[in-house]
Structure formats: structure tokens, C-alpha cells
Amino acid sequence: MSQYKLVRCTINGKKVEQMIDVRASLTDMLRNDFHLTSVKKGCEVGECGACNVLIDGEAFNSCIYLAAWADGKNIRTLESLTGPNGELSDIQQAFMEETAIQCGFCTPGFIMTAVEILETKKLYTRDELRKLLSGHLCRCTGYENILNAVEKTMKRRLGVPTE
Amino acid sequence: MSIVGKSEIRVDAFDKATGRTKYYEDRMPAGALYVRIKHAEIAHGFVKSVDTSEAEQIKGVVKVLTCFDVPEIDFPTAGHPWSMDPGHQDVADRRLLNRHVRYWGDDVAVVIAEDEVAAMQGVRALKVEYETLPFVLDPQKAMEDGAPQLHDNYPNNILKHTSIRNGNYAEAIKEPGLIKVEGWYNTPTVQHCHIENHGCFAYEENGRITVVSSTQIPHIIRRVVGQALGRPWADIEIVKPYIGGGFGNKQDALYEPLCAWCSTQVGGRLVRIDCSREETFVSNRVRHAIRFHIISWIRPDGSMAARKVDLYSNQGAYASHGHSIVAKAMGSFPQLYPCPNIECDAYTVYTNIPAAGAMRGYGMPQASFANDSNIEECAHAVHMDPVEYRNKYIMPQGFEDGFSKNVNYYDSHRECLEKGKELIGYDQKIKEFANDSGPIRRGIGCASFWYNTAVWPIALETSSNRMLLNLDGTVTMQCGETEIGQGADTAFAQMAAEAIGLKSYKDVRVISCQDTDVTPTGLGAYASRQTYVAGFSIRQTAEILRKKIFEYASKMTRQTVENMDIVDGNVVRKIDGKVLASLKEIAMTAQYNPQDSEHITAESTFTIKNNAYSFGCTFAEVEVDIPMCKVTVKNIVNVHDCGSLINPALAEAQVHGGMSMAIGYGMSEQLLFDQKTGKPLNNNLLDYKLSTVMDHPDLEAAFIENPEPTSAFGTKALGEPPACSGAPAIRNAIYNATGVALHTLPMNPHNLFAAFTEAGLIQDSWQEGK
């Protein structure tokens, strides 16, 4: 017997209502019902970080988050960062400029964690940034340029000299 | 040159930064049926029966197919170009589903269902009855008489044995005063761990089958799907969208043949196979674990009198790339540190573990570990500084390989070693670390690498390219070579813009997606060959396109073709640079001329009969916490001569990725199997220890740019080599820090505990405490 739930939440700034199968993960809901395909599936058990989204400002692996729990939440995916005319946010721009993107599959998850980090408006050391980004696996970049992109954007936002 | 050699932003960066890049799953139409695979839960045996009755009762289950239903066709899976010589063709040793189970995880049945949960439930409801057989996990044990046999035609499980005999080893070792440096070196089974798992979907249309797949090699997959299904190859269309990494795993036919066949079994309906991470580890491909036995006979001055190398490569259950990998590993020994009298024997051996295939480095990370560990021991044996030893005995400038005809045109090795020493502060640090004697000790180590670009002369090297002059003066380009995350499309755009004479690489629109129905034939991404081989066909096709443009421009301007060039997107008169017409004007005129209309296009294929050496080294600095059995890599520098750089920023980024993979290979990664059952133990990203961002120091990538004379744009292998020398560099750093010569990867705390205990560095104080 199928069981459904009406979920009301805000996704990328827009209030939505969606009838969901209670068996669905938030990844399922975002990809299948809202076509937010930046939410990637790399392991489906919370080990790789590819499906990471922000829920009420905190980073969560949406694969191990029930869609039913999204009720009343404010959810943001990478799609929310691009402006109405295709303008990029500074962190997206930094990922491009710092060559922090290769295959691109881990990129959305990393950028959303970077958004959480940047929104704290704190200055972190490189080691602290490593720890804050450590919930994401990447096999292409060795993480080097990803760290550079996050560090540079953080410093630019805080008005700290970048080099 | 103005466009190549610049650190341009990737052509696909914007889409990837916004999340709108479409991977296979993002391109899938709605309504696909889910195919879930039943994997064997024994390591070796035969399927006697599959009871499907319970599974078929589950709501949503459409069809159950078993190993008794598949075509009786054995097919090969390796992503090699097809050989017209039957003696050179890949080994065909598996079926779509297998009655003879050869490893824990082998594919024995599928459940096709309308939704994911029904498919999963269906698989769990299948009752498989097996006749179990003894199994063997170790290649040397598998070679013994009486060992369990995996395939009928391969006695003692030896898939292939090849040798090298140079000089006279037996005579050479009689020279008085030689020092024997002998060791066994063990490398582990590891997996690629691209973040996007392999997956694909298939459907029939107009009597043909289309498969959209996360693959590196669409044109090769077309052939394999045709072979596996017994269909004409032209009946198959393979589409390759963007993929989330491959690293060689997707240089193999994975589940495309099974997916295509499943579609044909449900009336051509759309079906999908999505590998889980657990399946990716076990039921795709892994890197060959190779065991080496090296005996080096050196003179007191360190020079190599004779050398003997035995290599045992664990192929796992199916041939896949087979012997090619260990053959490449073996081929490096007579070359990297040349020795006049050398005997090598390489064996590729079937065992009951997952099939090993291509993986970044293709045998060289294994060979590099064994060779540069042994070389380090040689240096120690004659009390010579290890870098000095390498400088003295590594492949000299002018060296020519008899088989590949590769020539070492420059003194790249020594240039790389020199630069590496300088960047890591070698001379100062070895002095500083020499006195470390406490529980925490520091060390520095180095290792070199050797790498061929492309596969000539072992196999076909070909590349095709198509260019269309657009009405706005830009060029659309299709290549058979594939973007898999490494940045190939950007390098192609830069080379094409340069070769045609366009203003910017942005004026080249690379169609990233390959569709075998329309894309010119290429072989795909492997062997660090994309930029090298595509360069030839890009240059050649650009020449054809330029000629056509000049011919039309000549009709428009009455200038001679010989007096024209293209600069910044304009056809100019050579003698004074005067702009005769923009490409846009020419394209528009040509297209819409009522008297003489032409769509200016060019297409060509280039057969490459060359190969090129790529060289370099890694220096690593470590801190060893002996009581905790932990090593921290404090600094690591990779120096690489991959010829001229097309895009330095992208090159550096690729090297970072290779270094990261090498650190994982050296320190932590290993796929484990239960010795009692053959069951994989850690096939997930929690238990398989892929490096996180907290397990690295900052990675430093440096280059020596000696332009490769055989190459269209001066380039040679870039992508794979950085994965090779990192692990032995770390190993040698630990050796120099502690005096403990490790012989087994990974150098994780378990192996360090054993080695430090054996070396007496750890007192068994806990026993005294009892």
C-alpha cells in the first residue's frame, strides 16, 4: 500500500507544495519532482557529498534525508546561486577561474558547502577549510584548486588580501 | 603560437558551475524500467537453478531473466581498438549473465521492474541454487597444479605469459664483486572511484538499439554491444554524454551490453541500469594487484650489471584488458633504468576476484612502486644519495627503445629531478632530517616515472575530426576523442583555434557529446592520448578547412590561395596582412550565394604511427609517528615533462588529481576480500579509504616543457603519469626517515605496525605490561 504526504517547503526561494511518496529521499524529490539535477547521486549513503544541499542554512546529504522531513524547510540547491539572467555568484566564478572543476560531478555539492562556510562570514585558516570541506570526495582535483577557490572567495568577501 | 599555451577557462566550466551539465541520468526520459542485477554470493561455482517465482509475484516486476536465458555468445569487454588479426583480439570469456560464477559478485540474473523498490525486492526474492567449487584469490596459488580452474582454455589459470631477454643474465651475474639487491614488492587491488557511478539506459528505435552510457569509449562500446548481442555493429548507436570521471573503469564495456539486451527482452522499452557504489567497486573493474620479484646485481659503483624481474598480475575472474597491463609494466624495466642483461617474465593469472581492467597509469603505478623501491635499495646498498643514483643510472638522453622506437630527445629525467630537488628543498632537508631519532622522524624520498603516450605500435592509433564553418565565422567541431572530466574539449578547442587561425578558443564549439551515428570515429579516452592523437586530426582537418575557405575566398577576392592566411578569424593577404574578408563574410556568402552555394566543412582521419615518452618524478616529505604507526605526507612535488602545455592551468589541475590518486594508492586504498569466502569486505566509500581533503598536504605540480617532436602540438602523455611515482616517493621517504624498507602497499597503519615491529622500532611493551 503506497503512502503519500503533502510536503510544503521553500525550494530555491520559491514556496512549493508537492505530494511525495514517503519512501522518497530528498534527492529523489529534488531530482524527480523538481528537476534540480545539480543534486547528484554518488553513493546514496552519505559518504561522498555529491547530493549535498542546504536546509535552513546547513549542509545535508539529501540522499539520507527523507523527503517527508522537508516539510516546512527552506531548501537551497546549486540552481539557486545563478541569477535570473544567468549571472554567476562569486563562488561559482571562483570555481571556474581557479580550475576547481574537472568532471563536475562533485562540484554542486562542494559549492553548496562553500556557501554554508561563506555565510558564516568568518575567516578560516586553510586547515580549518579542509575540515569544513571534508564531507565531499573528489577524485579529479586532489582538492587543491577547490580549496583555492573557497579560500579566495572567503578572503574577497571579508576584504582580506588574497596574496 | 598564441592560443595554445594559455590557461583558458574550460569550455564546460560554466555549465558545471551552475549544475546544468547533463550526465546520463539527467538525460534519461521518464518512465524507464529499472534493471537490478542479482550478484552471485559465492566466489566460484555453477548456478544450478534460479527460482524466480516469488520475484515474479512482486507488484511492479515486469520480467526476470537469468543466466539460462542469455545468448550463448562469449564476448570481450576491453576498450581496445579491434584488431583485424585474430591472434591479437581481446579474449572473449564472459556472457551477459554467467552460469559459471567466477567471483563473488558475478552477474547471474536480472529483475526488470517498473520502480526501483520493486526491482530491489525482486532481486532479494530470487532463490539461486549453486554448485560451489573451491576458489583461489592469489595469482601465484592459482598457477599451482591442482588449483581451481576458472576458464577451460587456460591451464593453471595463466591467461598469458610473456618475457624479455636482453643480453645474457646467467653469464652477467658471474662477474666478481656484484652486490645482490633483491626484494618482493606487493601492490594492492584498488578501484577508480570516479564520483559518478557507471550507468546507462537503452531502448530500441526503428529496429536499432540506442544506448546512452557513462563511458569513455563510445565507438568501442558500439562494437562490443554488437558482438555480445550477435547483432551487426551498425545496429547499435552509443551516445556518450558528459561523464563524472572514468579513470579507466569506463574504458571497458561495463553494463551497456546487458542493458541493451534487457531492452530487447521487453519489446524495446526503455530500461536503465544504474550501478550502486557497492556494485561499482566489485562488478565493474579494478586495478591489477601485481606482485614483483626483483633481483638487481649492481657493481660497487652502483651500475647495473644484470637484473631479473618476475611479475605476477592478478587478473581476477575475466580477461578485460588482460595481459596488456602487466606487459606495459614489464616493458618499463629495461627502459627506465637501463640494464644490458635483463630477464623479465610477466604472468597474467585468473583468480576469483573482480575482473581487473584499465586504470589510470595502466600497470605503471605498480611497476613504479616496485622499480623505484628496488632502485632506492640499490642506492642504499652502495651508500649513494638516492637522487644522485638516479641521475647517474636513469635513462640517458638519446636512448631509443627498439620496439616502440620512442626516443628520449632531451635530458628530461635529470631536468625533472633537478627541479624537484630545488622545489622541495632537498639538500637542506636531508641534512636537517638526518639527526631525527625520536619517536617522530622525518624523511624525504623520490621516485621517477616513465610513460608511453598512446598505444602505437601495439594497436591501432587513429583519430577523426569534423569541422563546420558556421555562418558567424565560428567553427563547430566533432571529435571521436572524449571529454571525461580531464579537460580534453578545452584543449581541442585551443588547438583547433590555433590551427585554423581563429581569434579565440571560444570561436570553436566542440560538440562534447559523442553519438556513434554521427560523430566521426575515434577510440576514446585512454592511454593519455587524447591531446596527442586528436592533435594530428585537428591539424590535418584544419588544413583542409583552411584550403576550402581560401578557395572560396579566392573566388570572392581574386587573390590567390597561396597568398592567404587566416589571422584572428579573418582571411588576410600574407604579404601585408590586409584583411580580405572575415570568416563570417565568407561563410555567409558561400552559404547564400544563388550561383555557387557551399557549406564549408572538412573531415579527416589521421593514422598515427608514433608514440612518445613522457617523463618525470615525485618528491615527497613525510613525518612518521612511529608509536602511532602513522605517516603524514607533509609536502609533495610532482615534476613532469609532458611536452608543450596546451593549457597550463588545466595541466596542473590534472596533475593534482593524479598525485591525489597516488597518495591514496600509497597510503590507504585497498579493496579487501574475505579469505574464507572470497566476499569483498569494504566495497563502499566509508570502508575503502579514498583520500579526503584532510589527508593531503598542498599539492605542487611543476613542469619541464620540452616540445615533443613527433607530436602535432608538441604534447605527450599528461593525465596518467602523475598517478605513478607518488607512492614509491612516499615509500622511499619513509625508508629514509626510519630505515624501514616497506614492500607492501598501502603503507597504512596495519602494514606499518607489522614492519615497525619486525624492525624492532616498536617494543612490545604492552606484553610486558601484562
Added chain:
Amino acid sequence: MYDMKALYEATSVQHAVELRLEHPEAQIIAGGSDVLVQMREGKRAGKELISIYGLDELRGVSIDADENIRIGSLTSFSHITRDPIIQKYINVLGEAVDMVGGPQIRNIGTIGGNTCNGVTSADSASTLHAWEAIVELTGKNGVRRLPIKDFYIKAGQVDIRVEDGELQTAILIPKASYENTFGHYIKYAMRNAMDIATLGCSVNVRLSADKKTIERARIAYGVAGPVPMRAPSAEAVANGAAISYEMIDRFGLAVLNDINPRDSWRASKAFRQHIAVEMAKRCLLESIKLAGGVIE
């Protein structure tokens, strides 16, 4: 899509108790980072779930009337680490749970889930044992409190009475335990993030006024046995002892009388014993330093 039979979402603690009584076969799900993974593996496939994730009343850290530190069972690891009460009185707990998995796991994972699944490798467990935490359970008969050492029965099993509709609602640290006490945790794992502990060691000390003597030392391990455990022999060495390197060495060796790690593919017994000694010494030394101790 999870293979789940049904999902019951509790709207209050009372409701959760009722749901448990109504569906005794159902599994409680808090953050889900263990339960959902197991469900996907097939271990809990086809089960009913009672979700308590929505119970905000079980979130947060406070000091109660008896001056216990009270941690609501649904408080996430990241919120524990950032909490000022934790940072002031039992910072080591915040540090320990800051080593669980990675940031996203620390946002979803809860201290209640970490203890209720009864696994020995839980990063919070050794510190909670070393600080003699009290587990609060709420069921149809009201609230039941028990020391954490009694809460753990065996690997994967804790003392929660399903027949009483119980669920864990808080973890308490008594004042006598945290007052003037300083501790350190070492997680030994194969990588520096996204890993489970090969061995976890948590030590805390209270020093004499002159900082030369240990008044009270407590040490607990994860993965040194089937459930988290204290090491009383080691504590006996340190309690009342003058601080010295020699004492620290004896303290470390003494743990071998207490712990009982097993051989598994994850690590050998001999290896775990070896590092247990080293970790005990390093944790004690660091705890002494944090307490302002003077080492002779």
C-alpha cells in the same frame, strides 16, 4: 527510494511513545544516517519507521535545576560542538563529536542516535562513558534514568524498553562529573575525515590545587571491546598519583588489563592493543596539560 513499509511521524514525545506501543516492530529513526543506510543495504528493508526527527523539543543543550548539563537526544553533533555550555564545561565532547564522519553527517547525526544504535565505535560514546553520563528514557511510565555503562547491554543492543514505548530523550552530565575537569579525546582512524574509529580513547582528569597530583582520572575506550568501556586498572594507577612521565607510562600499560579488542579485517587485536597504550598516554598527558598540570 527506500524499501520502507510505512512511515509514522511523531509530533511530540508523548505521540512517539504511543506510536511505539502501537507499532512495536517499527524502528525509530532520528537523523537516519545509520537507519537509512541499513535499510538501503537490505538489513532493515521492508520495515516500518517511526520518525522522531521533527521533535524540536529534544534539541538543544541546557543546564537543568540540578546543575546537570542536559543534551537533548536529537541535538546534532555540529550543534553540540558549537554550544557555549559544552565549550565551557565539557569541550572534549564537542571535539569528539566533531570527528564523526564529515560536516554533513555532523549536521544530521544526533547524539541520541549515536548512543542508541549501541555501536562501540561511536565517537561520542567513549567520552560519555569517561564522564559518567546519565541516559534519560521516556516511556509510558514516565522518565527512567540510568548510567550510560548500564545503558549498553551488548554490541548493537541498549536498554530501551520497547514494551514500555520508551525512547531516549536526553543525555545528562552531572555536575560532580564535569566540575573542574578537563579531558582529551583521540580518534584513531585510517583517514582524517569520513571514517569510523579503529579505536577511540577519551581521558579526563581533575587535579589537586597545586596541579601536581591527579585527584581523579577517568578513561574510556570505543572499539576496545564489544561496547564502549572504562579502564579501571589504568584509572587506579593515576588516581591520587603524583604527575610524572613514569606514571603516565604505567597508566598506559595498565589499560591492557582492562580492554579486550578483537581481531577483525578492520584491525588486528595486537595492533589495537598497541595503539590503545599509546593513545592512553597521549590523552592523559594532554588532559593534564589542559588542566594546567605540572609534569615533573
